[in-house]
Amino acid sequence: MKVCLVGSSGGHLTHLYLLKPFWQDKERFWVIFDKEDARSVLRDEKMYSCYFPTNRNIKNLIKNTLLAIKVLRKERPDVIISSGAAVAVPFFYLGKLFGVKTVYIEVFDRIDKPTLTGKLVYPVTDKFIVQWEKMKEVYPKAINLGSIF
Template sequence: MKNVKICLVGSSGGHLSHLYMLKPFWKDKNRFWVTFDKEDARSLLEGEKMYPCFYPTNRSIKALIKNTIIAWRVLRKENPDIIISSGAAVAVPFFYLGKLRGAKLIYIEVFDRIDKPTMTGKMVYPIVDKFIVQWEEQKKVYPKAINLGSIF
């Protein structure tokens, strides 16, 4: 498992914090990050390989197009085996292009959505290899999901 290359992709802020909490899993693996080039991300990921993506992403076609181009370039260069995300919108082009390139996709639905799906969750659910939720109630929304409990 140490030779596996992992792409951790997500917005800065809470989504990035979620991914960072998985450190016991990724700390000894070949990895790189894709997130917003913002102070919190630069600080948290100091010393990590990081690719900046375009923001703001909220329901923006312009951002989707720009991030799809970034995803194409980054995925061609890095060729990850696994792509992991907890959202938000920047995950969508990385997941769809990553799927085409043969990467395994793992999506973790955010902690604060208990009984309603997120937009990103709905968009990637049909193509992911593992969809992880943190509340049993979320399995009503995502029946194929695996509940691993809270990351916190």
């Protein structure tokens, strides 16, 4: 199984890194902001740098969409996993077009309101995971697995 882990740096990277027991024995690559924390934490990992800032930035959305086409064609992952942020959007939509399974994990600090990225990828996500039972009211098809911390 080949895994694509997509996210921004900071807390989103932390969320994805906490999944190490799942991904450590799998072929994988990361799509992440080229920032010091990502370079440090992922120094021995295969990484593709995505464009930021992503929040409501159309120019970088277009660049990240083109990056997603290039990376997904080259790598051909079986699953894309993300906890946000906006860079996940083009990867999830294009991933679905390429037949890739998608898993989105809504961040821990969202207890009763969705993130913008969560709302955008929810329609195309195969497994949508929340960390609070209350979030199932926001995302009815979600699975509550509890905290990943």
